[in-house]
Amino acid sequence: LFGVTHRTLHSYEEKGLICASRAGATRVYSHEDVMRMAVVSACREGGMPIASIQDMMASMEKAQTPEEAERIFREALLSCKRE
Numbered sequence: 001l002f003g004v005t006h007r008t009l010h011s012y013e014e015k016g017l018i019c020a021s022r023a024g025a026t027r028v029y030s031h032e033d034v035m036r037m038a039v040v041s042a043c044r045e046g047g048m049p050i051a052s053i054q055d056m057m058a059s060m061e062k063a064q065t066p067e068e069a070e071r072i073f074r075e076a077l078l079s080c081k082r083e
Contacts, residue, residue, distance in 0.1 A: 039073065040053055046080050
């Protein structure tokens, strides 16, 4: 769906960006994880380092409203673009 390798997905799991459940040997991603992966993918395409994405995601999780989370996301992308 996002055009990344299995290795990349495993790396994102190890870093706590996404979390798959298991169905036998198959990894199963929830809707929430797919949405998180969309955010990670957009950030990586913009050149944002993984550590910055981790920080941003932590801030987004603490947001009180969806609007606040979106503001955090947009500010992080804008900051990365400026750099």
